[in-house]
Amino acid sequence: MWLAMSEEAVIKSDVLVIGGGVAGLSAALYIARQNLKVVVVAADIGGQLSYASVIENYPGFESSSGLSLVLKIQQQAQGFGAEIIIDEVMLLEKRGDVFIAKTKKGLVIESIAIVAACGKAPRKLGLANEDLFVGRGLSYCVICDAPLYKGKAVALVSFGEKGVENIELLAPLAKEVYYIVPYQKDLSIEHAKRFANVKIFEGYKVVAIHGDRKLEKVVVDRDGEKVELSVDALFVEMGFETRIDFLKPFVDLNERGEVIVNNLGETKTAGLFAAGDLASNTPYKQAVIAAASGVIAALSAINYVNNVKGLKKRIGVDWEKKVKKVERRFRL
Ligand SMILES: Cc1cc2nc3c(=O)[nH]c(=O)nc-3n(C[C@H](O)[C@H](O)[C@H](O)COP(=O)(O)OP(=O)(O)OC[C@H]3O[C@@H](n4cnc5c(N)ncnc54)[C@H](O)[C@@H]3O)c2cc1C
Incomplete structure (x- = not known):
């Protein structure tokens, strides 16, 4: 069985992000910035945006090629310490609080939480070679x-x-x-x-x-x-499809084949979050929406990991508490 691998071959992380598109890399950026160990396994960098020659509706970028936009997010995530591995997750297991993923190249990655941002991939012909x-x-x-x-x-x-x-x-x-x-x-x-x-x-x-x-x-x-x-x-060029067989035991899918998540990006499995085009909380498949959904999943994953580690640290859902504190301090 593939899980019976030597300890040295196992990469340990707090959060494993699956996907190198705008959702996965945005998630990785937030997680790495919280000083958690985040490993991104991505079959490619860019995802669908690498097929978009010009993006004119990503706020802050008047016009950019899809790929150069994603490469900027990648650099930013790596700048905060995200580790990126070009590979493909093929299998997933959960043992207690720990997820164990196996990749096509034979890596085994253990993580406390997962952000699945697998989006869509070009539909293939289905030929063996x-x-x-x-x-x-x-x-x-x-x-x-x-x-x-x-x-x-x-x-x-x-x-x-x-x-x-x-x-x-x-x-x-x-x-x-x-x-x-x-x-x-x-x-x-x-x-x-x-x-x-x-x-x-x-x-x-x-x-x-x-x-x-x-x-x-x-x-x-x-x-x-x-x-x-x-x-x-x-x-x-036969359109795009979702290839997520390895996720199916852990999630429910809706009629469009999207992974069902709540507004925090949580799936039915504790510690497993989904984001981007893959997830049911992105009704419009647009880059900025995928990025935002990646960030929602990331923040939820950070809270989950801190909780599993027994840390009190928690990211609040809005600024209300902080504002109230400031108001009290300055008697506003
Ligand atoms: C041609 C085209 C033009 C577009 N133009 C625009 C536009 O102008 N503006 C706009 O806002 N949006 C546009 N979009 C939509 C936008 O690209 C998507 O909404 C967005 O890229 C979704 O991002 P994502 O990260 O959720 O998924 P994806 O971009 O699909 O990325 C998924 C990532 O997961 C990886 N992956 C999948 N399975 C695995 C696995 N098992 N293991 C490891 N990695 C895996 C893939 O390799 C990829 O890196 C366009 C899309 C296309 C196809």
Whole structure:
């Protein structure tokens, strides 16, 4: 069993934050600033914001790329002592007051509290060798990586309005675009027909990808009819999904698949908090809301940890008590 690992291999923290998006990093910043040991395990830094080329509605930033905004929060969190590990949490257990998480790379992290800020990740094709080609010709972000394939042959799997947007970006740039639309009569198809260098595969699915050191071939299939395409890149933009199987024993989900939390970010499991797009307290999926929800979960986690440690220290919910104290002191 994976928990039977040597003591030395275990990383101990007060709070484990899962997720390197705006919610997780904002949470880490607050927790680290309270001098608690916070470890962030993040499959990537930036999360969904790395797919946003321009953000114009994050207060205090007139215009910024999504990624540079998140990198600033990361630096701020690290400046206060947050430790960031690029990895993925795969399993979670709770033994008494302690959570034990295991990562893809085999790390074991013990923590008193958890802030889960796993947000959403690009929907994958589901092919066994898919991860091998990420960054080697396979991309989940047209806007980020299209310029790398100027004058090359590329395939795109997408649909709907996003498909239209992606075709608009790729067609003028690439030599040839194989547009694979899993659904028939999709609204993006008529639009794609306007471009002479776009070849449409309507109702096809990608069933295999091949390559030596980088992606070279994409095999598509419609009702058993297979076509092999030679490409330099494959872009997959099929929306985003939540991948939180490891959390499911500890939380309830609502009809939208969000983790149900109360207004303090608490889930049904003591010590486990959820934040950001993952959580039910963010009705609008926006960066500033995710950041705020990360902070709510962080403050609740700080109180929880201090309580478990038997410390009297407690962050109040508002300034009222402090103001009253000042008023009493100065007889205002
Ligand atoms: C293309 C696009 C444009 C957008 N534009 C705007 C905009 O202009 N303004 C705005 O306010 N909002 C915008 N948004 C929405 C905004 O990006 C999200 O609301 C916000 O990023 C959510 O942050 P989050 O931290 O909750 O989740 P995410 O950003 O999804 O981050 C989740 C993090 O968790 C990590 N993770 C997931 N599972 C695990 C695991 N098991 N182990 C370790 N790490 C894990 C991921 O790798 C990622 O780092 C946009 C979103 C997209 C996709």
